[in-house]
Structure formats: structure tokens, C-alpha cells
Amino acid sequence: MIRVQAAYALAGLVFAGVAIASAADRANPRRWRNAAFWGLFAVSFLLGDRLGDAGNGMLVLALVVIGGFGLGQGGAVSTSAAEREATATRLGGRLFLPILIVPATALIGSLAFKSLRIGGQPLVDPAQVTVISLALGVLVAFAAAMILLRPPVSAPFQEARRLLDSVGWAAILPQLLAALGGVFALAGVGRAVGELFGHWLPLGDRFALVAAYGIGMALFTMIMGKAFAALPVMVAALGAPLLVGRFGGDAAAIGALGMLCGYCGTLMTPMASHNIVPTALLGLPPGAVIRAQAPTAILVLLANLALMSVLAFPHGHP
Amino acid sequence: MWSLLGVPVLLIGLVARLNPLIVVTAAALVAGLAGGMAPLALLAAFGKGFNDARYVSVALLILPVIGLLERAGLQAQARRAVERLRAVTTGRLLLAYFALRQLTAALGLLSLGGQASMVRPLIAPMAEGVAETRLGPGTAVRAVLIRAHAAAADNIGAFFGEDIFVALGSVLLIKAVFHQNGVAVDPLRVAFWAIPTALVALAVHGARLLRLDRTLSQDGAP
Numbered sequence: 001m002i003r004v005q006a007a008y009a010l011a012g013l014v015f016a017g018v019a020i021a022s023a024a025d026r027a028n029p030r031r032w033r034n035a036a037f038w039g040l041f042a043v044s045f046l047l048g049d050r051l052g053d054a055g056n057g058m059l060v061l062a063l064v065v066i067g068g069f070g071l072g073q074g075g076a077v078s079t080s081a082a083e084r085e086a087t088a089t090r091l092g093g094r095l096f097l098p099i100l101i102v103p104a105t106a107l108i109g110s111l112a113f114k115s116l117r118i119g120g121q122p123l124v125d126p127a128q129v130t131v132i133s134l135a136l137g138v139l140v141a142f143a144a145a146m147i148l149l150r151p152p153v154s155a156p157f158q159e160a161r162r163l164l165d166s167v168g169w170a171a172i173l174p175q176l177l178a179a180l181g182g183v184f185a186l187a188g189v190g191r192a193v194g195e196l197f198g199h200w201l202p203l204g205d206r207f208a209l210v211a212a213y214g215i216g217m218a219l220f221t222m223i224m225g226k227a228f229a230a231l232p233v234m235v236a237a238l239g240a241p242l243l244v245g246r247f248g249g250d251a252a253a254i255g256a257l258g259m260l261c262g263y264c265g266t267l268m269t270p271m272a273s274h275n276i277v278p279t280a281l282l283g284l285p286p287g288a289v290i291r292a293q294a295p296t297a298i299l300v301l302l303a304n305l306a307l308m309s310v311l312a313f314p315h316g317h318p
Numbered sequence: 319m320w321s322l323l324g325v326p327v328l329l330i331g332l333v334a335r336l337n338p339l340i341v342v343t344a345a346a347l348v349a350g351l352a353g354g355m356a357p358l359a360l361l362a363a364f365g366k367g368f369n370d371a372r373y374v375s376v377a378l379l380i381l382p383v384i385g386l387l388e389r390a391g392l393q394a395q396a397r398r399a400v401e402r403l404r405a406v407t408t409g410r411l412l413l414a415y416f417a418l419r420q421l422t423a424a425l426g427l428l429s430l431g432g433q434a435s436m437v438r439p440l441i442a443p444m445a446e447g448v449a450e451t452r453l454g455p456g457t458a459v460r461a462v463l464i465r466a467h468a469a470a471a472d473n474i475g476a477f478f479g480e481d482i483f484v485a486l487g488s489v490l491l492i493k494a495v496f497h498q499n500g501v502a503v504d505p506l507r508v509a510f511w512a513i514p515t516a517l518v519a520l521a522v523h524g525a526r527l528l529r530l531d532r533t534l535s536q537d538g539a540p
Contacts, residue, residue, distance in 0.1 A: 004373065007373075007376050007379075008372055008376070010379065011372075011375065011376055011378065011379050014378075014379060014381075014382060044368070044369065044372065045372060045375075048369045048372060049369070051365075051369075052362075052365075053361075053362035053363070053365045053366040053369075054358060054361050054362045054365060055365065056362075056365030056366060056368060056369045057361035057362055057363075057364045057365030057366075057368075058361070058365070059365065059368075060343075060364060060365055060368045061343070061361075063339075064339045064340060064343045067337075067339045068337045068339045068340040068343075070337075078385075078388075078389050079389050079390070079391075081394075083391075084388075084389070084390065084391030084393075084394050085391060085394050086391070087390040087391045088390070088391030088392070088394040088395040088398070089391075091390065091391075091395075092395065093395070093399070095387055095390060095391065095392050095395045096392075096395070096396075096399075096440075098383055098386075098387060099383075099384075099387065099392075099435065099436075099439065099440065102380060102383070102429070102435060103427070103429060103430040106427070106429040106430070107427060107430070110426070110427075128373070130428075130429070131373045131376050133429075134376060134377070134379070134429050135376055135379060137429075138379045138380055138383060141380075141383045142382060142383050142386075145383050145386045145387060146386070149386055149387075149389075149390050151386055151389065151390075155385075155386060155389065156382040156383075156385070156386055157382070158385075159381075159382055159384075159385025159386050159388070159389055160381045160382040160385055162385060163381045163384065163385050163434070164378070164381060167378075169337070169339055170338075171375065171378060172339070172375070173338055173339065173342070174371065174374045174375065175367075175368045175371040175372065175374060175375060176339060176342050176343070176368060177342060178367055178368070178370070178371035178374070179346065179363075179364050179365075179366075179367030179368040179371065180342050180345060180346045180367070181367070182363055182364075182366070182367035182370075183346040183349060183350050183355075183360065183363050183364055183367065184321070184324060184346070184349055186350070186353075186355065186363055187321035187324070187349045187350050187352070187353030187354075187355060188321050188353055189321050189322060189324060189325070189349055189353070192319050192320075192321055192322045193322065195319065196322065222332075223325060223328045223329055223332060224328065225338070225342070227488075228487075228488065228491055231491065231492065231495055232495050232498070235495045235496060235499060236495075236498075236499055239496075239499075240496060240499035240500070240501050241499070244496075244501055245501075250507075250511075251496050251501045251502075251503045252503050252504060252507035252508045252510070252511050253507075253511045255492035255493075255495070255496055255503055255508055255511075256481060256489075256492060256508045256509070256510075256511035256512050256515075257511060257515065258492075259481060259488055259491075259492055260477075260478065260481065260512065260515045263477040263478065266473075266477065267470075267473060267474065267477065269332075270332065270335075270338075271328075271332060271338055271341075271342075274433075274473050275469075275473075276338075277433050277434070278433040278437060278438075278469035278472070278473075279469075281433055281434060281437070281438045282433075282437070282438060282442055282465040282466075282468070282469060283465075284462055284465055284466055284469075285462065288462050288463075288465075288466040289466050289469045289470060289473075291466065292463070292466040292467045292469070292470040293470045293473060293474060295526060296470075296474055296519065296522050296523045296526060299518075299522045300478065300515060300518055300519050300522060303515065303518040303522075304515055304518075307514050307515065307518075311514070
């Protein structure tokens with residue numbers, strides 16, 4: 001059976017290649033720092049399951065220290081604008097082909113791999129079909145790009161290095177936020193917030209509770225950078241005991257709309273990698289992506305509160 | 319109760335614009351220690367959370383392919399491809415991508431889009447190329463506005479589409495969280511309840527993208 005570890009091993013090899021390309025990048029004044037960062041990230045993908053939890057903890061702390069002090073920007077070892085125009089003219093629409101292979105393979109894979117069995121064993125771990133299909137799609141697209149473009153052998157790693165330099169430390173933020181959510185849950189932050197709200201909120205008013213829950217989801221997501229981390233806190237504090245328990249709200253609606261209020265927060269926070277990564281990748285000033293998103297986020301948040309008040313309580317007024 | 323101290327750490331870091339890696343780690347350490355976790359157990363929980371979430375970073379695998387294609391002029395080709403289409407405006411192009419992103423996300427096909435795999439190599443250069451064809455060369459301010467809207471279309475489309483798909487992590491998380499609190503939830507009904515918000519987002523953001531054309535032509539006027 002192909003497990004998700006195969007995709008992790010592939011990612012580990014790419015990051016290891018980027019670490020080597022970083023070490024060799026004399027245009028980068030902090031090249032050793034970059035090399036150490038991507039090298040450790042490669043170790044996490046190649047050996048993460050053998051390091052043990054505490055070992056992984058040490059590895060994360062090292063990544064945070066190196067990334068927190070700031071990585072360097074390497075040289076742009078790439079082609080000139082004129083060369084790019086020339087190859088684009090020669091290849092035309094064929095340049096789009098490898099990009100389209102990735103979603104096509106991911107789509108076919110996630111449909112086909114679920115039922116594909118060899119000797120009674122599923123060929124691909126059914127729980128991880130999406131991730132494995134994505135990695136497979138990238139492999140096929142990579143082969144197609146190498147055949148189509150015939151670049152030097154070092155080019156894929158140099159180009160990955162160039163793009164990862166622009167993403168920088170933000171590359172590990174999604175995983176770090178997931179780890180933070182786990183620690184908050186273990187430390188009982190959700191229960192504590194619930195107790196706090198119990199002291200300060202007018203718990204008798206249904207609309208005030210809906211607003212506190214929805215806006216709380218958005219604000220907590222803005223602070224935590226991730227709606228997944230905010231949801232357990234707000235559901236334990238208000239959603240389950242009060243909105244569902246006391247006021248008879250529909251748990252499916254309260255849960256779905258609460259999460260979507262959280263997404264409105266994600267669109268507005270500088271903590272979310274969804275905003276940090278495109279800011280880096282598109283060379284934008286800080287805040288530009290958030291400014292483009294905020295009006296929609298605020299209007300959708302208000303709509304969510306209205307939908308929740310009107311539709312989520314099928315039994316009318318208490 | 320003391321575990322709450324992790325929250326102000328995040329807040330201070332956010333306001334002071336400190337490096338988020340340091341802020342997040344400090345918040346986890348403070349919340350864990352103040353909440354009574356043993357230091358070694360805290361370190362292990364933090365490491366395990368990071369290790370278990372490696373699947374989110376597999377999306378970075380696409381970067382070598384994108385880089386190779388950019389090296390061969392992918393972005394230039396993306397601009398050219400839309401220059402011939404006369405009915406296309408920046409707002410309409412982004413609206414089409416946004417609606418398609420929302421629809422495919424609702425069908426569980428999140429990997430069809432993405433900032434690294436679609437927006438940077440294709441959507442942003444196309445949107446800029448269209449503006450240049452229609453309105454002539456623009457300022458740096460215009461380029462920033464268009465690129466930021468290209469990124470926003472991807473995020474907003476994905477966020478307000480994906481929860482309609484039942485097998486997605488977030489729907490299953492909602493079920494699990496309510497289960498922990500002693501409430502049974504049917505994932506199908508959670509997915510159903512993501513539909514009204516998806517329609518609101520389509521209307522609101524669609525209208526904003528069409529208005530973007532007006533903003534651009536006003537700014538682009540000589």
C-alpha cells in the first residue's frame with residue numbers, strides 16, 4: 001500500500017535539494033542560515049516519524065529560532081526577460097500543459113484510487129488519497145516539464161530555491177499554527193474562555209449570544225491565524241452549552257456558520273499563511289491582500305450572524 | 319484558567335508586528351506551562367502537532383515545476399493568451415476564476431487552485447495583461463491592486479466553497495468538536511448549512527469584482 005509517507009519523502013528530497021542550492025548561493029548573505037532552515041525542514045519530512053514527539057519538538061524550536069531571526073533572499077539565478085519571451089513564443093500554449101497535469105491527476109487519482117485494490121489490499125491509503133494524488137500529479141507534471149523544456153539538471157532545485165526564498169519562514173507557519181491549536185486544546189484554553197464569558201456575557205439574550213459566538217470566532221481566528229484552532233474554543237465556550245443546549249439551536253447550522261465566521265477572520269488577519277504566502281509570492285506590500293479581502297469578509301460575517309439568528313433555531317423563540 | 323495567558327501573548331505579538339513564528343511558539347509555551355503541562359510533555363505535544371500537520375506543506379511540492387515553467391516564460395505566455403479576448407476585463411476574468419474556484423472547492427477539488435500553483439503563474443499575470451491591453455500601461459499602485467485581488471479571489475472562493483464538500487477536514491472537525499461536547503452532528507447537514515453563506519459570498523464578492531473594473535478604468539484614465 002502506498003502511504004502518505006511516500007509523499008513526505010518526496011517533499012523531503014525537494015527541501016534537501018533546496019538546502020544544498022541555498023548553501024551554494026553566494027548571492028545570499030545569509031546562505032548558511034537558509035541552508036540550515038530548509039535542511040531541518042527536510043529532516044522533518046524524511047525522518048519525522050522516527051524522531052519521537054520530543055525530538056520533533058526540538059526540531060520545531062530550532063526551525064523557529066532560525067526562521068525567527070530572518071532568512072536571506074538569494075540571487076535570481078534564472079533566465080532574462082528576453083529569453084523568457086523567446087521560449088514562450090517557441091512553445092506557446094504547450095507551456096500550460098504541465099500546470100494542468102497536476103489538477104487532472106489529482107482529480108483522477110482521488111476518484112480512482114479509492115476503489116483500486118491489489119490482492120485485496122487498497123493500492124493507496126484510503127485516508128490520504130488527496131495528498132498522495134497531489135504528489136503523484138506533481139511528479140508527472142515535473143517529468144513533462146523536464147521533457148518539454150530540457151533545462152539543466154540543477155534548474156529544478158535552483159528554481160524551487162528561488163520561489164521558496166520568496167515564501168521564506170512563512171512556509172512552516174501552517175504546521176506551527178496546527179501545533180498551537182493542539183497545545184491550546186490540551187491546556188484547556190476553550191474551557192477557560194467559556195468560564196470567562198460566563199462571567200461577562202448577558203447569557204439570557206439569544207441574539208447577543210449568536211453575535212458573541214460569531215464575532216468571537218472571527219476575532220479568535222484573527223488572533224490564532226486559523227479557524228480550526230478557534231472552533232474548539234468557541235464551541236466549548238458558547239456553541240454547545242448555550243446556543244445548542246439552552247436555546248435549542250441546530251448543532252449542524254451552529255457549527256457550519258461558526259466555522260464560516262472564522263474564515264471571515266482568516267481573510268483579515270496578518271497571522272494567516274493564506275495572506276502571508278500570496279503577499280510574498282506576488283511581491284505585494286504588507287496588508288494589500290487583506291485590504292482586498294476585508295470588505296467581503298465583513299459583509300459575509302454580518303450575513304452569517306443574520307442567517308444564524310433566523311435559521312438556526314427551528315423551534316422559534318424560547 | 320491561567321492557560322488563557324497564551325491569548326494576550328498572541329495579541330501583543332500581532333499588534334507589535336513581531337515575527338509570527340516566534341509569537342506562535344511563545345503563545346504555545348505560555349499557555350501550556352500556565353495551564354499546568356509539564357515542560358517535556360508540552361515540547362512533545364508541540365512537536366507531535368507539527369509532525370502530524372505535514373500534509374499541509376505537500377502543496378509546496380509544486381514549486382519546482384512552477385519555477386521551471388516561469389523560467390521558460392510561463393507568465394509572459396499567460397499575458398499573451400488573454401490579450402486576444404476582447405470581452406475579457408480584469409474584473410470579469412477574476413470573477414470567472416473566483417466562481418470556478420468556489421464551485422470546484424464545493425466538489426472537493428481544492429487542489430485545482432492555489433496561490434503558488436494558479437495565482438502567481440497564471441491568474442495574476444493574466445489579470446494584469448488584460449488591464450494593460452484595455453487601459454494601457456499602468457502605475458505600480460494599479461499592479462498591486464490587481465494582484466491583491468487575484469490572491470483574494472483564490473482565498474475567498476476556496477473558503478466559501480470547501481465546506482459544502484462533506485469529506486473535507488473542516489466538516490469532519492465540526493462533527494468531532496461537537497461530539498467532544500456531547501452533541502451528535504450529521505456531517506451531511508453541516509455541509510448543507512455551508513450553502514447559504516456560499517451564495518452570499520458569491521453575490522457580495524462577485525459584485526465587488528465587477529466594480530473593480532470601474533475603479534481600474536477611473537485610475538487608468540490619463
